[in-house]
Amino acid sequence: TATGTDAASVGGSASKIAASYAMDNGLTLSASVQDEDGTAEDDxxxxxxxxxGDITVGYTTIRPGSAGSFGDEWDFSVAYAAGAVGASFATDETDATTFIFDYALGGGASAFAAMHDKAGTNDDLTAIGLNFAF
Structure with missing residues (x-):
């Protein structure tokens, strides 16, 4: 994929190129390059x-900005999906963790519980609810 913008409302010029390749053995490789004018968000x-089977494990290493190195930032996730149940866990180098549990109720409805905790901040979130798709 390739995306770009020059909209002032999003900070000016930005572009991103991303590619992924899914192999027959369940392994998917991905890479991306992102450039945002005037920001440190060039990842x-x-x-x-x-x-x-029912479990997917993911890892992404991130090279932040022009002075960073791969591995300075990273994301790790584990997801489980079987039948009506879906659950996931994700964390990163800042000890931000997210847990999500979802249960399909049928007829386009599902119940979920989610928790996000970012260590050392008050930006924590807990949510329980229902989703409906028509």
Whole structure:
């Protein structure tokens, strides 16, 4: 994929190129390059995910800005999906963690519970609810 903008409302010029390749053995490789004028958000990423039946494990290493190195930032996730149940856990280098549990009720409805905790901040979130798709 390739995306770009020059809209002043989003901070000026920005572009991103991303690619992924899914192999027959459940492994998916991905990479991206992002450039935003005048910001420190120029991230390059290398990632992989591996699906093992009902479980998928993912890891992305991130090179932040022009002075950073790969591994300075990273994301790790584990997801489980079987039948009506879906659950996931994600964390990163800042100890921000997210847990999500979802249960399909049928007829386009699902119940969910989610928790996000970012260590050392008051930006925590807990939510319980229902989703409806018509």
């Amino acid at each position: 390059n990423t290398l990632g992989l995910s591996y699906a093992m």
